[in-house]
Amino acid sequence: MTTAVSFQNISRYFGPVRAVDEVTLDIAEGEFFAMLGPSGSGKTTCLRLIAGFEQPTSGHMEIFGVTSEGVPPYQRNVNTVFQDYALFPHMTVLDNVAYGLMVKGVDKPTRHHKAQEALTLVALGSFGSRRPSQLSGGQRQRVALARALVNEPKVLLLDEPLGALDLKLREQMQVELKALQRNLGITFVFVTHDQGEALSMADRVAIFNDGKIVQVGSPEDIYERPNTKFVADFVGSSNVLSPAFSKSAGGPEKWASLRPEKINILPAKVKPSPGQQSASTKIVAVHYQGSVTRLNTRTVGGETINVTVPSSLGKFTEGDEVMLHWPQEALHIMAGEA
Amino acid sequence: MSLTRSISNFLFKHPNGFLTLLLAPPLLWLGIAFLGSLSVFLFHAFFSIDEFSGFIKYEFTLSTFAELFRLSNFDVIIRSLVMATAVTLASVVIAFPFAYFAARYARGKWKALFYILVMLPLWSSYLVKVYAWKLILAKEGIISWLAGELHLTWALDALLAIPVIGGPSLSISFLGTFLVFVYVWLPFMILPTQAALERVPVNLIDASSDLGGTPAQTFRHVIFPLALPGIIAGSIFTFSLTLGDYIIPQIIGNSSYFLGQTVYTLQGTAGNIPLAAAFTVVPIVIMGIYLAIAKRMGAFDAL
Numbered sequence: 001m002t003t004a005v006s007f008q009n010i011s012r013y014f015g016p017v018r019a020v021d022e023v024t025l026d027i028a029e030g031e032f033f034a035m036l037g038p039s040g041s042g043k044t045t046c047l048r049l050i051a052g053f054e055q056p057t058s059g060h061m062e063i064f065g066v067t068s069e070g071v072p073p074y075q076r077n078v079n080t081v082f083q084d085y086a087l088f089p090h091m092t093v094l095d096n097v098a099y100g101l102m103v104k105g106v107d108k109p110t111r112h113h114k115a116q117e118a119l120t121l122v123a124l125g126s127f128g129s130r131r132p133s134q135l136s137g138g139q140r141q142r143v144a145l146a147r148a149l150v151n152e153p154k155v156l157l158l159d160e161p162l163g164a165l166d167l168k169l170r171e172q173m174q175v176e177l178k179a180l181q182r183n184l185g186i187t188f189v190f191v192t193h194d195q196g197e198a199l200s201m202a203d204r205v206a207i208f209n210d211g212k213i214v215q216v217g218s219p220e221d222i223y224e225r226p227n228t229k230f231v232a233d234f235v236g237s238s239n240v241l242s243p244a245f246s247k248s249a250g251g252p253e254k255w256a257s258l259r260p261e262k263i264n265i266l267p268a269k270v271k272p273s274p275g276q277q278s279a280s281t282k283i284v285a286v287h288y289q290g291s292v293t294r295l296n297t298r299t300v301g302g303e304t305i306n307v308t309v310p311s312s313l314g315k316f317t318e319g320d321e322v323m324l325h326w327p328q329e330a331l332h333i334m335a336g337e338a
Numbered sequence: 339m340s341l342t343r344s345i346s347n348f349l350f351k352h353p354n355g356f357l358t359l360l361l362a363p364p365l366l367w368l369g370i371a372f373l374g375s376l377s378v379f380l381f382h383a384f385f386s387i388d389e390f391s392g393f394i395k396y397e398f399t400l401s402t403f404a405e406l407f408r409l410s411n412f413d414v415i416i417r418s419l420v421m422a423t424a425v426t427l428a429s430v431v432i433a434f435p436f437a438y439f440a441a442r443y444a445r446g447k448w449k450a451l452f453y454i455l456v457m458l459p460l461w462s463s464y465l466v467k468v469y470a471w472k473l474i475l476a477k478e479g480i481i482s483w484l485a486g487e488l489h490l491t492w493a494l495d496a497l498l499a500i501p502v503i504g505g506p507s508l509s510i511s512f513l514g515t516f517l518v519f520v521y522v523w524l525p526f527m528i529l530p531t532q533a534a535l536e537r538v539p540v541n542l543i544d545a546s547s548d549l550g551g552t553p554a555q556t557f558r559h560v561i562f563p564l565a566l567p568g569i570i571a572g573s574i575f576t577f578s579l580t581l582g583d584y585i586i587p588q589i590i591g592n593s594s595y596f597l598g599q600t601v602y603t604l605q606g607t608a609g610n611i612p613l614a615a616a617f618t619v620v621p622i623v624i625m626g627i628y629l630a631i632a633k634r635m636g637a638f639d640a641l
Contacts, residue, residue: 053544073547086545090563090636100549103559151549 002029002064004155004187005050010059012045019045021211022059027155029064032181032188034198037208038234043191046208047157050189051080064154074103079148080157084164085140087132093119093143094128100151118146121180138169145180155187162197174201195235199223207231223259227335232257237306245303246331250277254333260294260308262330265322272325281305283320297322380622383615394611402612406620411600411613415620418597421512422580425519429527429576430569432520437528441535452532456525464522468589471518475508475590482507505592515591519580526575534568535561566637570629577628581621597621 005027012020020042027033035043048054049061052073061068063078079100087096094115095102101111119125122142132140141161148156158177162170178201181188192198198205199219206216207230215222215231226232229240239258247253264272272278281297284304288311295307295316305324309316316322349356386399405411440452459467474480485494498504498511505511538561546556584598595603597617604614632638 051544051548053547073544074550074552078548080545080548082541082545084541086539086541088542088545088560099546099551099559103546103549103551103555147549 003027003062004029004031004064005189006062007046007049008060010046010049010056010061012042012049012054013057018211020049020056023211023213025206025213025216027187027189029154029187030185032178032190032201032203034190034192034202034205035208036192036195036198036205036235039193041208042211043193043206043208044159045211047080047159047189047191050155051078051157052076077151077153078155078157079151079153080159081141081144081148081161083159083161085132085144087140087143087147089132091131092128093124093130093132093135096132096143097128097147097150099147114150115146118150119143121149122146137164138173141165141173145177149184149186153186155189156181158188158190160192161190162192163194170197177201199235207234209234225332226257229255229257229334232332232334239305241303241305241331245279245299245301246333248301249279249331250328251331252333257332257334258305258326258330260306261292263305263307263324263326265295265307265309265313265324268321268323270323272323275328276325277328277331278323278325279303279305280321280323283316283318283322286316286318295322297324379611380615380619382611383613383619385612387610387612392609402616403619405613406616411617414595414597414600414617417594418581418621419624421516421519421596422577424516425523425580426527426573426576428516428520429524430531430573433524433527433531433572434569437532437535440528440532441538456528459521460525465585467522468518468586471514471521472509472590475514475517477507477509479507479509509590510592512591512594515587518586518590519583522586523576523579526579527569527572530568530571530575531565532568534565534571538564563636570632570637574625574629578621578625581624 003026005025007023007025010020010023010025011018023042023046025046035046037043045054049056050063050068052068052071052075056069063076068076087093088099091099094112097115097118098111101114106114116125116128119128122145124139124142124146127135127139127143132143135143141164144161161177162173165173174197177188190198190202199222202219204216205219205222206213207222208214209230215227217225222231222235226235226238232238232240236259239260241249241256241258243253243255246256266272268280279299281299283295284298285296287294287296291311292308293311293313293316295309297305297307299305307324349359382394383402384398384400385394385396386402387393388395406415436452436456440449444452476482482491482494485491494508497513498507500513503512503516505513508514508517542560542564543556546560547553551559581596582598584596584602587594587596587599597620601614601617604610604617
């Protein structure tokens with residue numbers, strides 16, 4: 001499989017700040033790749049390095065085998081969908097979409113025809129003569145997408161493109177983006193701080209923290225088998241358990257992660273069935289969230305364990321003593337330090 | 339309840355009352371003191387002056403307007419128009435790079451320095467500056483001296499030998515008038531241009547570049563159109579200030595008349611209020627045409 005984007009020990013410093021710190025990464029052609037991390041973790045800088053808005057301080061990077069250090073954005077076959085869409089306010093929607101073709105010298109009838117096709121692709125065929133200011137957020141997002149796609153980029157970069165949309169629209173766009181990527185076969189690199197978005201859309205996810213990639217893998221890998229405390233906590237707010245606790249619960253003496261939804265709950269002092277690991281805890285707080293209820297519990301040893309249970313299971317009260325138990329394989333031992 | 343508080347409450351419940359209070363003083367000022375007196379004055383353009391008695395004949399006529407097209411009067415209009423256009427174009431060319439630097443690159447103390455540099459000339463008297471320029475441009479002035487030191491006197495002489503815009507010295511030529519106009523009105527071009535450039539979002543420049551636009555294309559298709567309303571605003575200042583000014587051409591230049599001077603003389607010594615009023619209509623009409631063309635060309639699309 002061809003490598004679309006390759007980072008070899010890429011660093012980008014802003015003064016003393018290491019926005020991207022020795023990142024090595026390969027993104028395959030046709031892949032839907034998500035960069036996930038908290039704000040300031042370096043994911044957006046990585047995207048801007050691929051786009052060419054930033055140049056690496058050190059390291060080597062290639063886009064489809066071509067060295068890209070020193071290559072300006074306008075000479076790269078890569079297009080970006082910006083976080084706030086960055087549509088040109090003084091142009092019509094059609095001219096916005098045709099812009100990339102216009103600067104490449106494509107004649108007016110051809111570029112307008114292609115722009116119209118791209119608008120039709122994102123279901124905005126009849127909006128060409130409008131101004132961006134006359135569109136809703138979701139429509140602008142589609143225009144930004146059409147404007148990038150009309151150039152037939154080899155890699156499409158998306159910088160939190162769904163961040164400004166409301167929940168319903170966001171979920172709809174997630175489905176549409178995924179379908180679009182499958183149909184077009186273009187490599188998508190997607191930056192987000194929303195782990196649900198990354199897990200549901202991407203083929204592979206890279207978790208960023210402090211300018212470094214801490215883990216790369218399939219969504220299942222990242223979610224089920226986090227390799228560090230940071231990943232376990234950041235993705236799906238897993239319980240990060242100390243080596244001492246792991247041991248007392250029946251596992252090895254190592255840092256471990258335990259997903260809140262994998263924990264079952266029994267009344268206090270009830271022995272769980274064999275083959276299960278367990279811990280007796282006291283409920284500290286109850287958060288009703290509709291279909292599920294989230295319980296914060298604490299062991300006698302002071303270990304905090306969050307549990308997500310179906311709300312239909314019954315009513316829980318603060319101060320209740322409960323027995324937590326989970327299948328042995330649910331306790332994931334983390335290889336990484338920290 | 340205190341008085342201020344009851345006033346606040348009243349205004350909160352009656353938003354229109356608040357707007358009235360807010361707008362009444364400026365509207366009264368603009369409406370009566372400014373537009374009112376201006377229209378009374380302009381109305382005189384429809385009267386004429388009795389050639390024998392020198393009194394105004396209060397009868398409706400278009401003959402005063404027709405007088406504008408007499409060669410000696412039309413000359414003034416054309417001369418002023420050409421000068422105002424030249425001053426405006428030169429101001430744009432000089433102001434733009436400076437404004438661009440200030441908007442896109444200057445930060446912190448550099449930005450403060452920029453504002454001081456632009457505003458500083460506005461703090462000193464306009465008359466002092468114009469007289470200072472007379473000395474600078476005079477035959478014995480620093481420019482002549484510098485040209486002599488650099489063995490460039492021939493170049494200066496060649497410049498002054500150009501018909502129409504040249505003259506015996508820079509201070510007695512249209513060239514000199516032009517230079518001083520540009521100097522005096524430049525801040526009025528720099529500030530709005532800089533403000534407009536500052537409002538061009540960086541991500542639009544990124545987007546253009548991302549879509550394949552070279553820096554020159556990005557400038558032409560994104561930065562310039564978005565800064566255009568600011569440039570137009572600045573050009574309204576430089577254009578109308580040049581059309582209306584009556585001091586600079588009086589001090590620097592070859593004593594040919596410009597619009598402002600003509601109005602000044604007509605309403606003063608000549609006492610020909612109707613013709614002065616007719617002349618005053620000229621810049622208003624010119625500005626109206628200018629703005630209509632600018633609007634049609636899409637200069638305000640980015641607003």
